[in-house]
Amino acid sequence: MIDFEKSVTYVLTQLAIGYRTYLEKALGEIGLHSGQVFVMISLWKTDGQSQIDLVKNLDLTAPTVNIMIKSLMNGGFVECRKCPSDGRLMRVFLTDKGIECQTSVAEQWTKIEAQSYLNLTETEKLVLAQLFGKLRENLSLNIKTGSTKL
Amino acid sequence: MIDFEKSVTYVLTQLAIGYRTYLEKALGEIGLHSGQVFVMISLWKTDGQSQIDLVKNLDLTAPTVNIMIKSLMNGGFVECRKCPSDGRLMRVFLTDKGIECQTSVAEQWTKIEAQSYLNLTETEKLVLAQLFGKLRENLSLNIKTGSTKL
DNA sequence: ATCTAATGTTTTGCAAGCTAATCATAAAAC
DNA sequence: GTTTTATGATTAGCTTGCAAAACATTAGAT
Numbered sequence: 001m002i003d004f005e006k007s008v009t010y011v012l013t014q015l016a017i018g019y020r021t022y023l024e025k026a027l028g029e030i031g032l033h034s035g036q037v038f039v040m041i042s043l044w045k046t047d048g049q050s051q052i053d054l055v056k057n058l059d060l061t062a063p064t065v066n067i068m069i070k071s072l073m074n075g076g077f078v079e080c081r082k083c084p085s086d087g088r089l090m091r092v093f094l095t096d097k098g099i100e101c102q103t104s105v106a107e108q109w110t111k112i113e114a115q116s117y118l119n120l121t122e123t124e125k126l127v128l129a130q131l132f133g134k135l136r137e138n139l140s141l142n143i144k145t146g147s148t149k150l
Numbered sequence: 151m152i153d154f155e156k157s158v159t160y161v162l163t164q165l166a167i168g169y170r171t172y173l174e175k176a177l178g179e180i181g182l183h184s185g186q187v188f189v190m191i192s193l194w195k196t197d198g199q200s201q202i203d204l205v206k207n208l209d210l211t212a213p214t215v216n217i218m219i220k221s222l223m224n225g226g227f228v229e230c231r232k233c234p235s236d237g238r239l240m241r242v243f244l245t246d247k248g249i250e251c252q253t254s255v256a257e258q259w260t261k262i263e264a265q266s267y268l269n270l271t272e273t274e275k276l277v278l279a280q281l282f283g284k285l286r287e288n289l290s291l292n293i294k295t296g297s298t299k300l
Numbered sequence: 301a302t303c304t305a306a307t308g309t310t311t312t313g314c315a316a317g318c319t320a321a322t323c324a325t326a327a328a329a330c
Numbered sequence: 331g332t333t334t335t336a337t338g339a340t341t342a343g344c345t346t347g348c349a350a351a352a353c354a355t356t357a358g359a360t
Contacts, residue, residue: 009169009259011282013188014209015318019159024254024318024345033201035346038163039181043152046181052308059164064347066310071345088308088355106152109159118288124281131270131278135268138167138268144191145256166346170316174348185316202338214317216340221315238325238338 008135010014019112020118026108030101031075037105043094044102052090077101158285169262176258181225182249186218187255190227191245201238211282227251 004010022035032040042057043049049057054065069092072078077098083089117125154160173184182190192207199207205213218243222228227248234237248273267275 001252004256004259004264006279007259008278008282009262010188011279012162012285013166013169015244015282015285016288017209019163020317021235022289023159023353033345038160041160049236050308050311053310059167059347061348062309063311063349086308086356089177090309093207099280102151106154109154109157112159113152113157113169116285116288120281121261124284125217127277128158128281129156129161131274131281132158132165134269134274135165136168138266139165139172145190149258149333151358174315183315200338201340205338209326210316211339212339213319218316236326238337240339 012135022112022115026112027105030104030108032077032105033071033099035064035076036072038101039065039068039072039092040094040098040105040144043078043092043098047094048091050083050091072098093099113116152183154223172262172265176262177255180254180258182227182251182255183221185214185223186225186227189218189222189242190248190252191214191242192256193228193242193248197244202239222248229287255268 001066002131009096014142019025020034021035027033027037038058038060042054046053046057051062051065051069054060055062056071058065069078072092080092082088083091093128120128170184173187177183177187187210188205196203196207201212201215201219204210204219205212207214217231218263219228222242223230226245228242229245230240230242233241268279
């Protein structure tokens with residue numbers, strides 16, 4: 001019988017909950033939530049994306065992104081404008097507030113990274129990044145091919 | 151400026167979403183959901199725990215566990231009995247169905263693990279476990295001491 | 301030009317996590 | 331013995347993720 005608690009699935013899931021808690025606390029003062037910040041990260045890279053762009057870039061679903069954008073609009077971080085050339089598209093643009101808060105977010109983010117890396121050597125950091133890459137490959141393998149059945 | 155997308159926080163969060171999706175699909179036929187299965191894993195180890203026991207063992211909050219137990223009761227996986235010696239405690243016991251499904255869950259879980267490990271050597275598996283351990287330490291550090299402020 | 305397809309957004313309804321507040325019971329103080 | 335305090339369970343309300351279905355608009359077929 002498999003030892004659930006030592007499995008990647010188990011440990012990684014637990015870690016992710018921890019990271020979410022950290023993010024919530026770190027972003028609370030800025031006015032962002034743990035999920036919304038990922039939308040911001042994508043917009044800081046490429047402003048004016050449509051929802052479907054964000055869906056693809058963030059690997060989330062349309063309803064998830066849709067709701068997050070609404071919250072971000074309420075918070076004054078982004079604003080939406082219908083694309084004039086294609087009425088279906090809703091382009092999302094950063095407001096000044098949305099642009100400016102990047103610095104604060106980066107600060108908080110850097111602190112969490114530093115804490116994560118507390119007792120890791122440079123080599124270990126590299127190895128971790130590599131292993132994460134492999135895990136991601138392995139998982140997305142089936143997703144991309146569509147054969148999600150296990 | 152920090153490269154958000156290459157950070158542990160970012161990558162690990164994305165991975166966790168992937169694992170959740172996998173779990174949902176793998177457990178769907180069994181009738182369990184991705185969160186509930188962690189309660190089951192704890193009960194398979196120690197049956198008859200109270201909610202507060204589960205909260206501590208799973209590192210979750212009381213409301214989260216409370217709702218999961220309700221769902222698990224609805225699904226017929228567990229049943230609850232008030233502790234006769236302490237009326238506050240609600241002990242959670244596995245039903246036959248709850249005990250029996252462990253085999254199926256282990257099967258599915260093993261498949262996900264196998265897929266995770268597809269292109270990893272034995273050494274890499276060990277290193278990954280070690281690194282996960284360190285991350286967990288680093289994160290829970292502040293949590294345990296109470297100084298959650300960043 | 302019209303009808304159908306496809307594409308993008310939104311709504312609805314669920315599960316999973318949280319905080320804060322409430323209720324029930326037990327333990328402790330007095 | 332009564333009151334206060336502490337503990338465990340629950341409720342209410344939020345964010346975040348999903349699937350499925352509905353809606354709006356564009357593109358394609360005829």
